[in-house]
Amino acid sequence: MPPSMQMTDEQFFDFCQVNRDLRIECNQFGEISIMPPTGTETGNRNFNVALQLGVWSEKDGTGICFDSSTGFTLSTGAKRSPDASWMKLERWNTLSPEQQQRFAPICPDFVIELRSPSDNIQPLKDKMGEYMQEPGVQLGWLIDRKHCQVYIYRPGQSEECLESPETVSADPVLPGFSLNMSKIW
Numbered sequence: 001m002p003p004s005m006q007m008t009d010e011q012f013f014d015f016c017q018v019n020r021d022l023r024i025e026c027n028q029f030g031e032i033s034i035m036p037p038t039g040t041e042t043g044n045r046n047f048n049v050a051l052q053l054g055v056w057s058e059k060d061g062t063g064i065c066f067d068s069s070t071g072f073t074l075s076t077g078a079k080r081s082p083d084a085s086w087m088k089l090e091r092w093n094t095l096s097p098e099q100q101q102r103f104a105p106i107c108p109d110f111v112i113e114l115r116s117p118s119d120n121i122q123p124l125k126d127k128m129g130e131y132m133q134e135p136g137v138q139l140g141w142l143i144d145r146k147h148c149q150v151y152i153y154r155p156g157q158s159e160e161c162l163e164s165p166e167t168v169s170a171d172p173v174l175p176g177f178s179l180n181m182s183k184i185w
Contacts, residue, residue, distance in 0.1 A: 006030045012079060013102050016071065023068070028076035042116045045145065048183040049112055050084040056177040063088045063109065071103035074134055079103050080127065082111040086174060091136055107134035110174055114184075115144045128153045139173040148185055 007015060007030070016024050023035040038046065050067050057065045068083045085108035095104055111131050113124050121144060128140050132155045140153035150168050152160040162168060164185075170177040 009073065009103070013071075016103075023081060024079075025071075025081055026077075026079040028074070028078040030077075038116050042114065042145075045184050046083050046114050049114060049143070049179065052179055052183070053084050053086060053112070053177070056174065057086060060174070060176065064092055066108065072107055073103045073105045074107055074130065075105075076130070076133075078130065080107075080130070082108065082131070083114045084112040086110040087136075107131060107137045109136060109138045110170065111137065111140045113140075113142045115142065115146060117146060125151070125159070128159070132156075139170060141168060141170075141179075143184060145185060150181075 007026075012026055016022075019034075021037070023037070025033045025035070027033070037043075046068060050065065054065045057063060063086050066082070066085045066087070068081060070085070071079050071081050072085075073079050087106070087108040087110075091106065091109065092100070092104075095106060099105060111128075113128060115121060115124055124142055128142050128151065131137050131140050132153050137155060142151040142153070143149075144151065148164040150162045150165055152162065152168075165181055167181060168179045170179070
């Protein structure tokens with residue numbers, strides 16, 4: 001969109017509600033990205049990521065999970081939707097009910113992005129770097145199924161790359177959570 005046609009936060013939220021079948025993000029400059037739905041195989045793998053995180057979260061009870069259709073407003077003004085994410089309840093509960101209803105002005109503690117076959121890796125790495133600059137974020141994973149790699153991101157640290165791991169542990173940020181990669185590769 002041309003700079004003269006920038007949307008307010010409310011207009012962007014309404015735009016997304018009218019176009020619920022699309023996955024829409026907006027960067028800090030107001031540039032909109034419309035991502036097509038994932039293929040069925042990627043959708044299944046993303047479901048398995050969210051399922052494993054959700055089962056752990058229900059047992060743990062200290063936070064809540066979000067799926068790939070959840071939008072968050074970052075401190076830069078960007079609106080992002082990680083493929084799966086988790087946030088401590090104490091942070092979630094600082095938000096007003098209205099903030100919780102819209103694209104919450106907060107970045108989750110833990111974010112996961114799953115690379116689709118059509119995705120270029122660098123924009124995803126840039127997105128992970130953007131998350132790592134946000135207050136409150138503690139851990140991020142970028143899962144590259146194409147190369148069987150998992151990139152680990154922590155604020156203030158260089159990315160770490162795991163080659164074909166069987167599991168990936170989120171300790172100590174999410175104590176006891178380990179992602180079984182057999183359902184993801």
